[in-house]
Amino acid sequence: MIKIILRRLSPLLIIIVFVGLALALISTQEAPEQKDEAISVPIIDVQTVTPQTLSLNLPSYGVVNPKYKTQLVTEVQGRMLSISANFVAGGVVKKGEQLAIIEPSDYEADLIQAEATVAQATAALNEEKARGVVAKIEFKDFGKGLPPELGLRIPQLKKEQANVKYAEAALARAQRNLARTVIRAPFDGIIKARNVDLGQYVTLGTNLGELYDTSIAEIRLPLANEDLAYLESVDNPETAVTLTALLAGKQVSWQGNIVRSENVIDEQTRMVYLVAEIHDPYLRNNKTEGQLPLKYGSFVNAVITGRTVNDVVKLPRHVVRNGQVAVVSADNIIEMRKVNIIRSDVDTIYIQGSFKANERVSTTSINSLNSGQVIKVLGEETKTEPVDTDTQAATTAGE
Numbered sequence: 001m002i003k004i005i006l007r008r009l010s011p012l013l014i015i016i017v018f019v020g021l022a023l024a025l026i027s028t029q030e031a032p033e034q035k036d037e038a039i040s041v042p043i044i045d046v047q048t049v050t051p052q053t054l055s056l057n058l059p060s061y062g063v064v065n066p067k068y069k070t071q072l073v074t075e076v077q078g079r080m081l082s083i084s085a086n087f088v089a090g091g092v093v094k095k096g097e098q099l100a101i102i103e104p105s106d107y108e109a110d111l112i113q114a115e116a117t118v119a120q121a122t123a124a125l126n127e128e129k130a131r132g133v134v135a136k137i138e139f140k141d142f143g144k145g146l147p148p149e150l151g152l153r154i155p156q157l158k159k160e161q162a163n164v165k166y167a168e169a170a171l172a173r174a175q176r177n178l179a180r181t182v183i184r185a186p187f188d189g190i191i192k193a194r195n196v197d198l199g200q201y202v203t204l205g206t207n208l209g210e211l212y213d214t215s216i217a218e219i220r221l222p223l224a225n226e227d228l229a230y231l232e233s234v235d236n237p238e239t240a241v242t243l244t245a246l247l248a249g250k251q252v253s254w255q256g257n258i259v260r261s262e263n264v265i266d267e268q269t270r271m272v273y274l275v276a277e278i279h280d281p282y283l284r285n286n287k288t289e290g291q292l293p294l295k296y297g298s299f300v301n302a303v304i305t306g307r308t309v310n311d312v313v314k315l316p317r318h319v320v321r322n323g324q325v326a327v328v329s330a331d332n333i334i335e336m337r338k339v340n341i342i343r344s345d346v347d348t349i350y351i352q353g354s355f356k357a358n359e360r361v362s363t364t365s366i367n368s369l370n371s372g373q374v375i376k377v378l379g380e381e382t383k384t385e386p387v388d389t390d391t392q393a394a395t396t397a398g399e
Contacts (some may be wrong), residue, residue, distance in 0.1 A: 044364035045378045046328050049313045050357050056230040056306035056343055056350065060221040060274075064298045067277065068187065068213035074206045075180040078103040083198050087209065091191040092284075096184050100196070100208065104181040111178050114171035121167040125160040132157050188284065189213045190296075212296055217281035219243065219256070221302050222271035230306040230343065237261050241276045243300040247292050254278055254294050258304060276302065309342065313351045319363055320349050326362035326369045327355075332380075334362070334373040 080100060086092065087099040132153045192210040196202060221241070231237045237258050244253045256278040265272055280286060281294035294300075319325060320339065327335045339354040355361075360377075362369065369375070 041374060041376050042368065043376045043378055044326075044328070044362045044369075046360040047315070047319075047363045049315070049355050049359055049361055051311045051313050051355055053308060053310050054312045054314065054350070055308050058223060058227050058230055058304040058306050059345075060223055060302040060304060062219040062221045062276075062300060062302060064217050064219055064278075064281065064294055064296050064300060066189075066212040066214070066296055067216040067218045069192070070186060070211050072099070072183060072208040072211055074102065074183075074202045074204060074208060076102055076107065076177050077203045077206075078106065078181065078201070080196055080198050080200050080202060083194075083196075087191060087194055089191055089193050092214070092282075093185040093189060093191065093211070095187050098182055098184055100183040102181040102183070102202065104178055107174065107178040107181055111171070111174040114167070114174040118164070118167040118171050121160070121164040125157075125164050128153065128157050128160040183208060185211060187211075187213050188215060190282065214282045214284055215280065217278040217294060217296065219276045219278070219300060219302065220262075220273045221258075221276055221304065222266070222269060222273055223304075225265060225270070225272055228272060231304075232307045237274055240305045242303045242305075243276070243278070243294070244303075245294070245298050245300040247295075247298070252292050254281075254300075274304065276304075309350075309352060311353050312342070313355050315349050315351060315361065316363065317344065317347055317349050318365070319361060320351075321367070325351070325354075328360040328362055328375065328377065332375050332377060334369050334371060334375055336369070336371045 079102065081103045082101045084091075084093075084097070084099045086097065093099065135153045189211045192212050194209040196206070196208050202208070228234045228237070232239060237260075239258050241256050241258055242253055243256060244251055246252075256276045258274050259277050260275050262273040262275065278294055281296075283291060283293050315325070320341065323338055323341065324336050325339050327337045329335060337354065339351045341349055342352045343350040362375075
């Protein structure tokens with residue numbers, strides 16, 4: 001009976017023993033050492049800023065074109081008798097240079113006829129003047145008042161004078177037509193195209209070719225309408241412009257001037273076009289060693305000089321969020337400062353009157369920063385608190 005009772009109570013006795021041991025272990029356990037939780041201090045990068053005077057330059061682009069270009073058109077007809085070696089695509093010509101000759105024989109004959117007609121009319125006029133003198137003598141003793149004009153041959157004299165003027169006009173026309181058989185360049189330029197060949201018959205108004213003037217180049221530069229506010233004058237936007245292009249494997253620049261605005265907003269692009277001019281783009285009058293010409297058809301990037309402003313700081317665009325910038329004090333404490341943005345582009349923001357010299361601005365993302373927050377500057381040594389020597393000695397002795 002006793003064995004049965006012990007067998008049934010043994011599990012309970014085992015549990016009681018283990019509970020007692022557990023309580024003994026818990027009562028003798030030492031409390032864990034309490035450590036202060038480390039505060040996470042964000043590490044940021046900073047940029048030292050200094051307000052300065054800047055020109056709010058405006059970027060643009062365009063294609064180089066001649067200011068003047070003309071179609072060379074015939075004013076007479078005939079066969080092409082000769083063509084100049086320079087009258088080819090890309091040929092450089094000077095003002096008045098002979099480009100082609102149209103067969104002149106018919107116009108030389110017309111000139112001879114016109115000269116003969118003038119001579120005949122002049123002779124008839126002189127003859128009529130002599131007759132008029134004779135008529136005056138005959139009517140000298142006319143006693144019935146003034147002699148009639150017809151009797152003095154005055155109408156006949158006016159007729160011969162008119163015939164002379166007509167003949168002289170015909171002579172001038174013949175001289176002009178003969179001169180027009182020689183095709184000359186109207187200005188210094190470069191041949192864009194030639195449309196005729198030697199021996200070809202041309203009629204009045206035949207297009208012989210196209211000539212580009214090389215004295216002045218024009219570039220149409222598009223700007224957003226709101227960007228006009230950054231020019232010194234919206235109504236008279238005359239300012240400097242720097243053009244750059246990649247030629248012969250290297251970056252080349254040219255200086256020009258904005259001469260006018262087209263004063264119309266393009267319906268397709270909603271842009272306003274400014275027109276820049278470059279004098280002597282082909283360097284025909286003044287060329288320095290190593291300088292390259294600005295060829296027509298080139299695509300160029302442009303930087304237009306804008307108005308000058310003072311007390312301006314230029315920062316990367318990502319530094320500003322919701323019109324605020326994180327300014328870092330000398331004690332590495334954040335100040336979220338509202339700034340005055342006067343202009344922004346794809347990569348840069350221009351801020352006026354919001355900073356003092358040598359202030360530090362966070363260039364790290366400011367999403368997690370708040371005013372009054374303590375930070376650590378990247379690359380700056382951590383400041384350590386000085387240790388009390390007596391306290392440290394006492395601690396050592398106690399141990």
